[in-house]
Amino acid sequence: MREVLTRNPGETDKDFFTRAAAVIAEYRKMGNEAAADACFSDIFPELYPIIVEMVECESARNRLDDETENEYYDRVMLLVPKIFHKYNNPEFTDEKYNDEQFKIKTFLKTRTRHCIREAVAKRLGITTWDAKYLLEIRRARMSIAKRKKLTRVKFL
Numbered sequence: 001m002r003e004v005l006t007r008n009p010g011e012t013d014k015d016f017f018t019r020a021a022a023v024i025a026e027y028r029k030m031g032n033e034a035a036a037d038a039c040f041s042d043i044f045p046e047l048y049p050i051i052v053e054m055v056e057c058e059s060a061r062n063r064l065d066d067e068t069e070n071e072y073y074d075r076v077m078l079l080v081p082k083i084f085h086k087y088n089n090p091e092f093t094d095e096k097y098n099d100e101q102f103k104i105k106t107f108l109k110t111r112t113r114h115c116i117r118e119a120v121a122k123r124l125g126i127t128t129w130d131a132k133y134l135l136e137i138r139r140a141r142m143s144i145a146k147r148k149k150l151t152r153v154k155f156l
Helices: 013-029 033-061 066-086 104-111 113-124 128-147
Strands: none
Touching: 013 033, 013 066, 013 104, 033 066, 033 104, 066 104, 066 113, 104 113, 113 128
């Protein structure tokens, strides 16, 4: 019998999702993928608005058009169920972050960064390596425009 994951009263997002990720990781470790998927389905309604907000913020920050943003969203939605069990799990955390606990938005943002590159690359028909450089150039142009107080700058 699997545990049904529900939020306790007064529990923060970080605490709730850390607890949920630990349960899902335990099921995966035991080889019970069906129970892990079911647990993820239990928490997904609470995770979904956070994912959407993160995708919208990152899309605006990288000035993605609507089609590229949709591609980015699709890639994130495919990736999150595969990586969620690693959230604040010491087995998957780098040694330099020993006892640190991260917010769910920070975790999602860092673990899905390559999805932006892949979405831009697919949309423009270039390699992901070229997309990485293109995004760096865009950020540099935005930074220079902001510093020089330019308002009409055409971005790629």
